[in-house]
Amino acid sequence: xxxxxxxxxxxxxxxxxxxxxxxxxxxxxxxxxxxxxxxxxxxxxxxxxxxxxxxxxxxxxxxxxxxxxxxxxxxxxxxxxxxxxxxxxxxxxxxxxxxxxxxxxxxxxxxxxxxxxxxxxxxxxxxxxxxxxxxxxxxxxxxxxxxxxxxxxxxxxxxxxxxxxxxxxxxxxxxxxxxxxxxxxxxxxxxxxxxxxxxxxxxxxxxxxxxxxxxxxxxxxxxxxxxxxxxxxxxxxxxxxxxxxxxxxxxxxxxxxxxxxxxxxxxxxxxxxxxxxxxxxxxxxxxxxxxxxxxxxxxxxxxxxxxxxxxxxxxxxxxxxxxxxxxxxxxxxxxxxxxxxxxxxxxxxxxxxxxxxxxxxxxxxxxxxxxxxxxxxxxxxxxxxxxxxxxxxxxxxxxxxxxxxxxxxxxxxxxxxxxxxxxxxxxxxxxxxxxxxxxxxxxxxxxxxxxxxxxxxxxxxxxxxxxxxxxxxxxxxxxxxxxxxxxxxxxxxxxxxxxxxxxxxxxxxxxxxxxxxxxxxxxxxxxxxxxxxxxxxxxxxxxxxxxxxxxxxxxxxxxxxxxxxxxxxxxxxxxxxxxxxxxxxxxxxxxxxxxxxxxxxxxxxxxxxxxxxxxxxxxxxxxxxxxxxxxxxxxxxxxxxxxxxxxxxxxxxxxxxxxxxxxxx
Ligand SMILES: [Fe+2]
Numbered sequence: 001x002x003x004x005x006x007x008x009x010x011x012x013x014x015x016x017x018x019x020x021x022x023x024x025x026x027x028x029x030x031x032x033x034x035x036x037x038x039x040x041x042x043x044x045x046x047x048x049x050x051x052x053x054x055x056x057x058x059x060x061x062x063x064x065x066x067x068x069x070x071x072x073x074x075x076x077x078x079x080x081x082x083x084x085x086x087x088x089x090x091x092x093x094x095x096x097x098x099x100x101x102x103x104x105x106x107x108x109x110x111x112x113x114x115x116x117x118x119x120x121x122x123x124x125x126x127x128x129x130x131x132x133x134x135x136x137x138x139x140x141x142x143x144x145x146x147x148x149x150x151x152x153x154x155x156x157x158x159x160x161x162x163x164x165x166x167x168x169x170x171x172x173x174x175x176x177x178x179x180x181x182x183x184x185x186x187x188x189x190x191x192x193x194x195x196x197x198x199x200x201x202x203x204x205x206x207x208x209x210x211x212x213x214x215x216x217x218x219x220x221x222x223x224x225x226x227x228x229x230x231x232x233x234x235x236x237x238x239x240x241x242x243x244x245x246x247x248x249x250x251x252x253x254x255x256x257x258x259x260x261x262x263x264x265x266x267x268x269x270x271x272x273x274x275x276x277x278x279x280x281x282x283x284x285x286x287x288x289x290x291x292x293x294x295x296x297x298x299x300x301x302x303x304x305x306x307x308x309x310x311x312x313x314x315x316x317x318x319x320x321x322x323x324x325x326x327x328x329x330x331x332x333x334x335x336x337x338x339x340x341x342x343x344x345x346x347x348x349x350x351x352x353x354x355x356x357x358x359x360x361x362x363x364x365x366x367x368x369x370x371x372x373x374x375x376x377x378x379x380x381x382x383x384x385x386x387x388x389x390x391x392x393x394x395x396x397x398x399x400x401x402x403x404x405x406x407x408x409x410x411x412x413x414x415x416x417x418x419x420x421x422x423x424x425x426x427x428x429x430x431x432x433x434x435x436x437x438x439x440x441x442x443x444x445x446x447x448x449x450x451x452x453x454x455x456x457x458x459x460x461x462x463x464x465x466x467x468x469x470x471x472x473x474x475x476x477x478x479x480x481x482x483x484x485x486x487x488x489x490x491x492x493x494x495x496x497x498x499x500x501x502x503x504x505x506x507x508x509x510x511x512x513x514x515x516x517x518x519x520x521x522x523x524x525x526x527x528x529x530x531x532x533x534x535x536x537x538x539x540x541x542x543x544x545x546x547x548x549x550x551x552x553x554x555x556x557x558x559x560x561x562x563x564x565x566x567x568x569x570x571x572x573x574x575x576x577x578x579x580x581x582x583x584x585x586x587x588x589x590x591x592x593x594x595x596x597x598x599x600x601x602x603x604x605x606x607x608x609x610x611x612x613x614x615x616x617x618x619x620x621x622x623x624x625x626x627x628x629x630x631x632x633x634x635x636x637x638x639x640x641x642x643x644x645x646x647x648x649x650x651x652x653x654x655x656x657x658x659x660x661x662x663x664x665x
Contacts, residue, residue, distance in 0.1 A: 086218045086225035092118030092185050092196050095128070095216050095230040105236040108207040109418065111367065114214045114230070116170060117198040118185065122177050125220035126227070129164035130203055130369075132306070132411065133210035134232030163303045165411050166203070166369035170216070173199035204367040206418045208411055209238040209263040209309045239264035241312070241330035241337050243417035245424030247431075248396070249467050251348035251479035253321025256428065259313040259465060261417065264334045270314045272327035272342075280312035280329075283462055290408075291456035293441040298454020299408035304372070306411035311462050321347040322395070340425045345396045348479025349515035351639055355480070356385055357398040358609035358633040359434065359524060359563020362405035363416040372409040377631030377650065378419065378610030384650040385633055386422035394635075396427050396480055400487070400563050401434025401524030402611065403460060408453020413463060430487070431464045433457060433474040434524040434563065438491040444472075445491045457491075475500055477507045482640045484508075484516040486557075488548075490525040490564075496547050504548070508555035517663055518643050519557050521601070526562035528571050528603045530624045531614040539565050549575065552601045558643060558661050563607035566614040567629040568647050570659060574623040575600040583625070583659060590644075591625065591659040602661065604645070606634050626657045 094117045106112065114128055175181045179197035186194035205212065211234040217224040244260040258270045265284070271277045285308060290300035298304075312329070319325060324343050330336035346353055361382070362375030388394050404416035423429065437460035439451040457472055466487075468476045474489045486507050494500050511519055526540060527549055533539035552560055553575050572579035573593055580600035583591035593602055603623075607614075613629045628647060636645045641664065647657040 086227050090118065090120055090227075092120070092194075093216070093228045094118050095214055095228045097214060097230055097233050105234055106205055106207070106212065107236060108240055108242060110205055111202050112205050112233075114201045114203060115198065116176075116201070116216055116228075117181075117183060117196065119176075119197045119199070122170070122179060122197045122199075123218060124169070124171055124177065125218055125223075126170040126176075127167055127217050127221065127224070128170060128201055129167040129215050129217060130205070130212055131164050131215055132208055132212045134213035163299070163372065163409060164215075165208070165212075165306075166365055166367075166371040167221075168201050168203070168367070168369045170199045170201065172201055172368050175199060202367055203369065204365060206414060207235045207238070207240055207242055208306065208414045209235060210307060211235070237335055238309075239334040241268055241334060243414065243421060244329055244337055244340065245417065245420065245429050245464075246342055246427070247464065247466065248345060248428045248478055248480070249315055253344045253347040253350075253480070254319045255315050255317040256319060256342060256344060257313060257315045257465060258327065258329060259311060259463065260329055260337070261309050261311055261414065261463075262330070262334060263309045264331075265310045266331070266333070268312050268314075268329060268331040268334065270316060270327055270329040272316050273319070273325050276316070276318060278314040278316055280314040282310050282312050284308060284310050285458050285462055289458050290454045291440050291443045291458075292454050293443075298440065298450070300410065300452075300454030304407075304409040304453060306409075308410060308413065308459065308462075313465055319344050321345065321350065324392075342425070343392065343395065343427050345428050346481040348481070348484070350481050353395050353481025353483050353636075353638045354393055355396045355398060355483075355636055355638075356388065356394055356633050357400065357522070357561055357636065358606050359400040359432075360402040360566055360607040360611045361399060361609035362402065362611060363412065363419045364610070365415075371415075372412060373405045373407055375405055375610035376612060377608070381609045381631050381633055381650040382419055382423065384648065384653055387653075388635070389423050389426050394427055396430060397423060398430050398432070398485065398487075398522060398561070399609075400432040400522045400561060400606070401490070402436045402563060402607070403431060403434065403464070405436050405611070406453070406455065406459065407436050407451065408455055410455075410459065413459055417463065428480075429464075430478065430485075431460075431466060432487045432522055432524055433460055433489045433491055435491055438474075438489070446493060447491060469503075473499070475503060479516050482516055482638045483518040483520055483643075484511045486519065486521050488521070488523040490523045490541075490544060490562075494544060494548055501547065501551075505551050505555070508551065508557065511555070513556075517640050518559070518638050518661075519555065520559045520561060521552055521557045522561045524562065525564045526603070526605050526607075527560065528574060528577075528621075528623060529565045529569055529605050530616045530619065530621050530627060531565045531567060531569075532617055532619075533565075556595075556598050557601040558595055559645070560601045560603045561634075562603070562605055563609075565605050566607045566611045567605065567616065567627065568608045568632065568634075568657065569605040569616070569624060569628075570626040570657060571603040571623045572625055573600040573602055577621075577623060579623050586660065593659065593661045594664065595661050596663050602659070604634070606647075609633055626659075628656050630656065632656070 096115045098113045176199035181198040184192035211232045213232045214230040216227040241262045246256045249255045268280045292298040292301045328339045364374045406412035435451040438457040439445040439449045443456045477486045527545045529539045573581040583593045586592045616627045632650045643661040646655045649656045
């Protein structure tokens with residue numbers, strides 16, 4: 001339906017409707033036709049306003065893409081609903097919060113119980129939302145649905161101005177609908193004449209600095225109305241330094257950057273080692289820093305916004321590579337973090353490195369809530385990797401794009417940072433940017449899609465400062481042990497002779513293969529995958545492959561790692577879709593590529609860390625040697641002689657694929 005033939009009808013639509021005033025068209029169409037019409041109108045307006053045909057194609061694709069990938073949960077459209085108080089008055093209704101420790105304020109990470117009492121008639125449509133800050137406008141909002149069509153919703157109802165952090169149906173409590181938790185509210189003599197029902201829901205709450213209220217709605221997510229609001233509850237210390245994560249600043253292994261979040265803007269400190277300390281530089285971003293477009297106004301700038309507080313960053317220097325240090329961060333006035341132990345990575349040029357790598361992880365709620373964007377595998381994958389990190393055997397981590405999937409719903413960055421804390425606070429957490437961090441209409445991204453929800457890389461770069469040359473040029477290289485990593489942005493211009501193209505070529509050409517014999521190239525969008533995507537939204541951009549693949553061959557890249565497609569796949573040594581060499585089995589039956597006689601890069605797609613998995617097509621690509629659609633990550637061990645890569649299934653913790661690249665002559 002949306003194939004190449006769609007272009008001509010759009011031109012016809014353009015000619016036939018532009019003479020009519022749009023409001024007239026909107027009010028005269030029946031509802032279903034109106035929705036379809038408005039969808040096409042959005043695409044049409046975008047097409048009319050853009051001059052290049054490739055731009056139009058991208059927007060058309062992205063809008064359909066967003067329908068598929070952002071509108072999958074009815075909860076995700078709740079911001080569309082015109083909220084009113086429900087009809088009727090129930091004087092018994094109460095929504096109260098009880099935290100685990102009985103305090104009146106919230107701790108940094110806890111499960112709170114929301115008690116709903118006094119319900120006269122329990123309904124499957126009753127639900128509770130966690131809303132923050134409590135003074136958010138959750139009643140009505142000016143109707144302007146067309147500007148939010150990108151979320152995939154075609155409702156003509158007014159918008160809710162602020163999106164809930166998360167929500168649960170009250171029926172999650174099995175005692176609710178059958179009224180097992182009865183209370184008598186009125187007696188006549190000894191006889192109860194007014195019985196009410198109740199329920200209890202558990203919400204996982206982390207310190208997001210702004211106070212919280214829980215709101216009981218009726219009418220389901222489709223036609224919600226407000227039944228009752230709880231009193232607001234605040235965090236005990238909204239300035240608490242939290243979510244510290246570390247990254248390498250260079251290839252020496254002697255300095256580590258710590259980045260954390262606090263509600264306080266005054267500089268804080270990291271104290272580490274034996275009495276060393278470093279002050280933080282402080283940054284933040286505001287709604288004005290989010291990007292938007294007159295074509296597509298973004299969630300980030302509007303109903304998805306949540307104040308990020310202040311992001312502190314300090315560099316610990318004077319460390320030794322491959323060593324452990326304890327540290328804490330904060331200040332006497334706002335408090336201190338727990339003491340954490342970090343491990344510095346090995347210096348570039350040293351012999352050994354063990355690292356984990358994956359893409360497309362995101363986060364998922366730890367309670368039974370729904371939230372804006374859930375990546376179901378993220379929790380089990382994080383747990384499996386945290387166990388590895390705590391064993392002390394891991395030197396560093398590479399997360400190559402599609403990081404949190406906050407996509408314009410900013411509070412979800414806090415939940416993501418909380419989820420990865422056990423990993424990222426202990427070993428170098430290096431990242432690459434993906435479409436869900438960067439892409440937006442009119443923002444300079446290669447792909448003109450709304451995938452970042454208007455973030456346009458600003459939260460990503462603030463939370464994950466990498467050793468890049470400049471703002472919004474998120475490419476860099478780093479050496480750890482025997483490996484040189486060249487990390488690129490597939491979302492920024494990579495075309496021949498572009499700045500990034502010149503950089504990646506120069507960077508790879510300059511690698512001293514006697515000190516770092518292994519050259520690993522990493523970016524988000526793949527060059528090879530047997531999950532082709534939709535005809536209108538292919539997984540592989542041939543232009544990207546045509547421009548950049550020759551550099552991989554010319555610079556003798558050993559291994560190319562990509563995400564974006566949500567599964568694991570490994571190729572032969574491949575170039576221009578032809579196997580230039582096949583691995584042979586070693587004595588343990590492990591596929592072994594001999595790069596003493598280099599032929600071409602081995603590609604691996606590793607986007608299986610959290611997002612709902614993709615299946616494989618049945619086509620028999622000769623270059624595809626291993627396909628696994630399971631949640632997991634890769635663990636790689638490099639010496640100067642060999643690079644061993646294993647795919648770990650997060651559930652079973654078993655190695656489901658392994659391969660070696662050797663340099664034995
Ligand atoms: Fe992606």
